[in-house]
Amino acid sequence: MIGLESLADPSGNWDIVETIGKGTYGKVYRVTNRKDGSQAAVKVLDPISDVDEEIEAEYNILRSLSNHPNVVKFYGMFYKADDISGGQLWLVLELCNGGSVTDLIKGLLACGRHLEEPVISYILYGALLGLQHLHSNRIIHRDVKGNNILLTTEGGVKLVDFGVSAQLTSARLRRNTSVGTPFWMAPEVIACEQQYDYSYDTRCDVWSLGITAIELADGDPPLSEMHPVKALFKIPRNPPPTLRHPENWCRAFSHFIAQCLIKDFERRPSVTHLLEHPFIKQAYGKDMALRHQLAALIKEQQKLSCQAKSKHERINTRKTLKSESCPDDDLVNLEVLSEEVIISHLQRRYGELQIYTYVGDILIALNPFQTLNIYSPQHHLATPRMSADC
Structure with missing residues (x-):
């Protein structure tokens, strides 16, 4: 376990500038480095008296695996002691000023537009490369969704938020804990809650990426109009979801989604196989041009200020789930x-x-x-x- 007393105080290095978001555990701020003026994002977890297993998992993954162009960079973890209100734990990360993929698509839809297929292909290509890096190091992300794919103003694509990620060891190549954000959760992950002998592997991230692909096109994941817990009942029972209007998109895009959303995960392709899919390969050799196109789109949307933020909470079903009041007959x-x-x-x-x-x-x-x-x-x-x- 990480000892809080061994962590440096962030006050000597970083100044908070503004709030830029809210994560699972606390707020996210834009900070400035006092020494060189560089900027970063800090996830502040407060109050905290000890480091729990999810925070430690995220710290270990960021510390060892953030050296990839499609994974957010990690600058360190700090502890700010406060005897009155409780101490704060700071995770200092690369600042992705372009916002999340969800922010971008919501902003476009608010203006009556949508992402073009080559740009969607480029975003999914970046996410697949980031997942390939994680999976090759035996890490399952377990919470792949639009809000956890961040964009830089230069058009970079970065995976973020590893709080529920899982390490696979040589003795345990599968997991059996039901955790994630309901609308993006794979059927085999949900099944682990009902039957403890069920398990899953890294291909649960492929399902989540398929749901994210639908989100990029339609603006929301399938079943988003439902209460999230009710969606957990529907996902294993319903046929694999599809695009709302598949006739508006090319066949390769629909086929890519269909491959991601094969319900039997033993038959579902890995991220390495999906990197060879025709829909993704259209980004090959054009990644710099598509990067510039995405950067221009981000800049344009930020000027228009059309973004409508959306947040879906993730859950761990092995812990008590607290929900809002509900209809009495369900x-x-x-x-x-x-x-x-x-x-x-x-x-x-x-x-x-x-x-x-x-x-x-x-x-x-x-x-x-x-x-x-x-x-x-x-x-x-x-x-x-x-x-x-x-």
């Missing part, structure tokens, strides 16, 4: 989803003669042992197999 959004809580809610609803209750897309029906006036004769004729006391 228990999937309960703060605690346990057998005792479900039975309590069903008993209360049964007493009110509310015999149907959803848990995601699962319908629970309780026999009321009496006739309920909830179906008309026409309804019975239309659905002859259903009865009021089923």
Whole structure:
């Protein structure tokens, strides 16, 4: 474990200039180096009394693997002691002034535009190269999405946010912890919550990248209109998602997405194989031109100030998930989803003669042992197999 007492105080090196975002653990600021005037981004985690395993995992990955053009650079971790409010942990990173891919696409859609296919290909190419670097070092990112792909003002593409990334060892080449951001989570990752003998490997990042590709085209991931926990029920059961209007895009783009979103991860290609996909290879040899095109697009959007920020929270389903209040007839959004809580809610609803209750897309029906006036004769004729006391 990292000892906080061994970390330097950031006050002597960095000055906070402004807030530029909010991460999973705390705010993100733009900072200036007192010595040379260079700028960086700092993720401030506060208050903190100890370094937990997710922070340590991110620190170790950044320290050893940020030497890649498609992974955000790491400048160090610092600790600012404060006996009154609690100490602050500072992760100082490369400043990506271009914002996230999500910011860019939201801004374009707000102005009635969308990303062109060659630029999408270039962004996905950069993300694939970053993932290839991680995977070759046995790291699963586990939270690939538009908000975690940052852009520099020069058109660079950088992977960021390794707080839930996982290290694969030679003795354990798969993981079985259900963690990530629901709309981007692969079916096999979700399955680990229901069946502990399930596992997954680095190809769960490929699924997430396929969802991100849809996000780049449509502006949102599939099922984004749902509560995120309900989406967790839908993803394993639904067919693989597709573009909202595939006829507006080339066949190669749709095929790339289809390859990423093969539900059986044993058949899903690796990032190395996807780097050879025709949709991605159109960026080969044109990466500098596409980089300049993306940089111009970022600059244009920043001037127009059309960006509409969007944030989707990631979850670790092995920890308690706290959700907003939800419709009473769907228990999937309960703060605690346990057998005792479900039975309590069903008993209360049964007493009110509310015999149907959803848990995601699962319908629970309780026999009321009496006739309920909830179906008309026409309804019975239309659905002859259903009865009021089923």
